[in-house]
Amino acid sequence: MQENIDRVLIDRHTIAARVGEMAEQIAADFSKVEGGLDPVHITIVPILTGSLIFLADLIRRLPLMMQIRLVTVSSYPGKATTSQGIELKGQLPEDLTGHHVLIVDDILDSGRTIQYVTDLIAKRGCASVRSCMLLRKRIASAMNTHADYIGFDIPDEFVVGYGLDYDGFYRNLPEVVVLKKEVFA
Ligand code: 5GP
Ligand code: MG
DSSP states (O other): OGGGEEEEEEOHHHHHHHHHHHHHHHHHHHTTOOSSSSSOOEEEEEEETTTHHHHHHHHTTOOSOEEEOOEEEESSOTTOOSOOOOEEESOOOSOOTTOEEEEEEEEESSSHHHHHHHHHHHTTTOSEEEEEEEEEESSHHHHTSOOSEEEEEEOSSOEEBTTBOBTTBOTTOSSEEEEOGGGGO
16 A cells, blocks of 8 residues: 555644644634524534544544534545546435534535535525535635635645545545556556
């Protein structure tokens, strides 16, 4: 696995520090929300599978009452490195009436995934919906898509690690990396 890495884009210490900052910001913002369910708690909606590692690190730094409702979406099946259209897998959370929702995803690219999931979630009666992404590509489609919290802006390259995959592999790499060109050949 290590031999396929071209270079490390974001190392584990930088990720950890930034996730801590994001958690502080999110905790401060959500501690001010009013209305919805009493007592106020938040509902985390992670978009699987790419958000898994980020999610685990982020929520352990959020000292808030929370529940988790999983959503699974596929847009880069198998060896695709460009979006092939979004497909929802399985069920959406049933009823979110009065919930303050935080959608968590790994990376903002075309913006279609977050737009699609936000629209579906917003129709379920939430008190509020916000979104949080670890990464955002420095391209127009991503920069022009609304997201409330962004970890890092990165160049327009296909990255893996820290939850992000290529053909299902590399999610367990602790850093965000770029793979060697030969890997895609
Ligand atoms: P969007 O819908 O914004 O185009 O893409 C979001 C989804 O596409 C992400 O949740 C992720 O699963 C996948 N994706 C986009 N860019 C990359 C990338 O550079 N690497 C990997 N591994 N997945 C990506
Ligand atoms: Mg994803």
